[in-house]
Amino acid sequence: MRKIGLLFTAIAALAGIANGDVTGKAITLKTKPIVETTSQIMARDKVYGPKLSIRKIKTYEEQNEFEFDHLPSNPRSPASATWPPMVNDAPLNPGTSEKSHRGPLFSTPVNFGGPDLPNAGFVPPDSCGDVSPSSVLVCANGRMRSFDRLGNQTTINTTGNVFFNSVRTAGQNVSDPRVTYDRITKRWFLEIIDVLSANNRVCLAVSDKEVIDGTTVWTFFQFAQNVGGGASGFCDYATLGVDANGIYMGSNRFNGSFQNCDLFAVDKAALLGGTLVVTPFRNLITAGVAGMFTPWPCTNDDPTATVAFVLGSDGAFTGTLSYRRVTYSAGTFTLSSNATITVPSNSSPLAMPISTSATTTGSVAALDLRLFYARVFRNRVTGAVTVHAAQGVKMNSAGVGSSSGDRSGARWYNIGNVFSGAATLTAAGTVVDPATTGFQYCTIPSTAMNGQGHQFIGFSMGNLSNSPGVAGAYRLAGDPLVSTPTLITAGVNYYAVQGTGVSGQRWGDYSFTIVDPRDMMSIWSFQEYCNANNSWQVRAVKVLAPAPTLTSVSPNTGTTGQTLNVVVTGTGLFDPDSTYPDHLTATFGANITVNSVTWSNPTTATVNITVDPTAPTGARTVGVTNPDGQSTSGPTFTVVPKPVTGTLNLFGYTGPIAGLQFIYEIRDSSTNALIETQTLTGLGAGNTFTLNTNQTIGTYKLRIMGINRFLASSLPMTLSATGATGLTYSLLNGDASADNIVGVADFNLLRG
Numbered sequence: 001m002r003k004i005g006l007l008f009t010a011i012a013a014l015a016g017i018a019n020g021d022v023t024g025k026a027i028t029l030k031t032k033p034i035v036e037t038t039s040q041i042m043a044r045d046k047v048y049g050p051k052l053s054i055r056k057i058k059t060y061e062e063q064n065e066f067e068f069d070h071l072p073s074n075p076r077s078p079a080s081a082t083w084p085p086m087v088n089d090a091p092l093n094p095g096t097s098e099k100s101h102r103g104p105l106f107s108t109p110v111n112f113g114g115p116d117l118p119n120a121g122f123v124p125p126d127s128c129g130d131v132s133p134s135s136v137l138v139c140a141n142g143r144m145r146s147f148d149r150l151g152n153q154t155t156i157n158t159t160g161n162v163f164f165n166s167v168r169t170a171g172q173n174v175s176d177p178r179v180t181y182d183r184i185t186k187r188w189f190l191e192i193i194d195v196l197s198a199n200n201r202v203c204l205a206v207s208d209k210e211v212i213d214g215t216t217v218w219t220f221f222q223f224a225q226n227v228g229g230g231a232s233g234f235c236d237y238a239t240l241g242v243d244a245n246g247i248y249m250g251s252n253r254f255n256g257s258f259q260n261c262d263l264f265a266v267d268k269a270a271l272l273g274g275t276l277v278v279t280p281f282r283n284l285i286t287a288g289v290a291g292m293f294t295p296w297p298c299t300n301d302d303p304t305a306t307v308a309f310v311l312g313s314d315g316a317f318t319g320t321l322s323y324r325r326v327t328y329s330a331g332t333f334t335l336s337s338n339a340t341i342t343v344p345s346n347s348s349p350l351a352m353p354i355s356t357s358a359t360t361t362g363s364v365a366a367l368d369l370r371l372f373y374a375r376v377f378r379n380r381v382t383g384a385v386t387v388h389a390a391q392g393v394k395m396n397s398a399g400v401g402s403s404s405g406d407r408s409g410a411r412w413y414n415i416g417n418v419f420s421g422a423a424t425l426t427a428a429g430t431v432v433d434p435a436t437t438g439f440q441y442c443t444i445p446s447t448a449m450n451g452q453g454h455q456f457i458g459f460s461m462g463n464l465s466n467s468p469g470v471a472g473a474y475r476l477a478g479d480p481l482v483s484t485p486t487l488i489t490a491g492v493n494y495y496a497v498q499g500t501g502v503s504g505q506r507w508g509d510y511s512f513t514i515v516d517p518r519d520m521m522s523i524w525s526f527q528e529y530c531n532a533n534n535s536w537q538v539r540a541v542k543v544l545a546p547a548p549t550l551t552s553v554s555p556n557t558g559t560t561g562q563t564l565n566v567v568v569t570g571t572g573l574f575d576p577d578s579t580y581p582d583h584l585t586a587t588f589g590a591n592i593t594v595n596s597v598t599w600s601n602p603t604t605a606t607v608n609i610t611v612d613p614t615a616p617t618g619a620r621t622v623g624v625t626n627p628d629g630q631s632t633s634g635p636t637f638t639v640v641p642k643p644v645t646g647t648l649n650l651f652g653y654t655g656p657i658a659g660l661q662f663i664y665e666i667r668d669s670s671t672n673a674l675i676e677t678q679t680l681t682g683l684g685a686g687n688t689f690t691l692n693t694n695q696t697i698g699t700y701k702l703r704i705m706g707i708n709r710f711l712a713s714s715l716p717m718t719l720s721a722t723g724a725t726g727l728t729y730s731l732l733n734g735d736a737s738a739d740n741i742v743g744v745a746d747f748n749l750l751r752g
Helices: 010-015 038-048 059-064 268-272 744-751
Strands: 027-029 034-037 107-116 128-131 135-140 143-148 153-158 174-182 187-194 201-207 217-224 234-236 246-254 258-267 276-281 292-297 307-314 320-329 332-335 339-342 362-364 374-378 385-395 407-416 424-431 441-449 455-463 466-475 486-489 502-505 512-515 523-532 535-544 549-554 557-559 563-571 585-587 592-601 604-611 618-625 631-640 642-651 661-668 674-681 688-693 698-706 713-719 724-732
Touching (some): 034 038, 107 135, 107 143, 107 486, 128 174, 128 512, 128 523, 135 174, 187 246, 201 246, 201 268, 246 268, 246 292, 246 307, 246 320, 258 268, 258 292, 258 307, 258 320, 258 332, 268 276, 276 332, 292 320, 320 407, 339 424, 374 441, 385 424, 407 455, 441 523, 455 535, 466 535, 642 698, 642 713, 698 724
Parallel strands (some): 362 502, 557 631
Antiparallel strands (some): 034 217, 174 187, 187 201, 201 217, 234 246, 307 320, 320 332, 374 385, 385 441, 441 455, 466 486, 466 523, 549 563, 563 604, 585 618, 592 604, 642 688, 698 713
16 A cells, blocks of 8 residues: 555644535536336346446455555544543453443344345445335445345346446446435435546436335436546545435545545436536545544434534544535535544454455455444434444554554444534444454454444454454443344354455445334345455345334223223333334233333333223233334233222111121113122222122212112113222112011001
């Protein structure tokens, strides 16, 4: 690699001195968009066939990467594995250290392979992917494939050349694919560059819906790297972000060697209307102020957003990130001045040695300190809106970044105050294997935070004995900031596709980790691994947090016909906002209808239920299912009879009541037909009576008489879901002869 002379004034860079906001000049391109369906594109694929290119290595980055190792260190950057810094950093002792993760607290119910080298033909793959509510799209250099959410191949299986044939420069391959699903418009946005050596094209495609099938309509656009008369060069490593107002693309510009970084803002509303309007912002790395290398415009699914956040590694100091904001107003984009954020110490990651099973020597490239992905995420529990990003870092066994480190780990950053004021580092952490013989090379990471505040960091991982595999670390909200990695899919044999002795076999370059647009809870990660000798494959992995638990329900009883709120208590309960299709659900067993579930926090939800009027009495198991499909059950809810209570005034009787028996008859209120009879002995304090019934809600007659002693009395009774209360009866003692029998003799005495 050649050293790039882009070291700028240190004091100005660290202070984030402004170089002034810039209002961009919008350029409306007159070329008409090209519209094709997926079926039409795949028909073209059949005509041209895959016709794979010889394994072509794109050399711009390989020969002319930005040289981070020659940058000075930010003197404010703490030598720590975390932010806030840890005190007395020491090597981790997995399983015992308070600084280490509790363990692999996640599952991967979906894990499938996408494009691979034999079917793509290019090195490096530049692998990426995203997910919609129905579809998964996985892309790499040389191959694009669509799947359903279980990993079954669907409509798209073609080359990037075929897909973007209508807008790429004739005869030129395309490279560096990016794909983003936009929750706001429910459309797919794809970006790719062609490899024309100077002023190559940036190509865009947008779908008409979120489902990818044969009828999906794709609209294609393109513009040249030097759009608007900008600096001539090659647009490389184009990044992609989408928000309510724009489609944003960052780029590293080369012209024989690295020149600078640019940002392009495309008016989203105009694009969806069929017109391409591009606003270029040039030279983000500026003398005296530094700036960002590999600018990442952050995708944001807030439909009310007016500001976009762009983040990158700083071009003047290690231990520093740079950011800018893009403000949108009435079709005009304005770029803010550059500002910086101090982060824990870092150094360019170590290349991964080729597995000892290989018959060749060399290493697998880990790239540099660029950020591999950055995106806006919202914590539904706390309401915090933050940007999350990750980079590979050379570090020691404690996870502290250092040029003398002996391993590579994944460093992640959570950034707050994203859209106004001074952006701040709210947290930073590290994934590192501290073991001497562990997986000491974790490279090309990306990270995402779900609505629970849980975070997953995905990356490639290997060591001298293991070729690169897919790995990750799941960090629950509140977990320690340093985690140990977990291998998800192991690499196979060795990777030395470029031949023997090559230091820096081209690997990865891209890493994507996103939150599922169905539930705001599941996390998908798209990572590369060695699937065979001298071959790569992209894997799509769906990652789930631990399942919820239930401990209690209150109240835990109800009567037939009753509608009531039941509070369920447990852990890990979650529900996204109403813009997501999947939600927290509950079950209460047979003959009980769940009307609604209202989530309060991770430990509490309120369930409104209706017990069927004919529901049998007895206990039922209560269960809940989180939006990600994970369920739990345990507590019981019991259907009980409706209580009927009241008071019996016993006129003319002064004897004991303990042994008295009463007949309670529930009769039809209109016909007086007998419906139910109960015989009960005794009364409660104050001559109160209680009986239970399973009769449905309605109006009845309740007739009460004392066996042998009291004359009967009948009154209307309204039975609600909670029973009937406050009934008052007056029973006349008819045993005038005191023989415990009400008969003719008593009648004659009473008549006299």
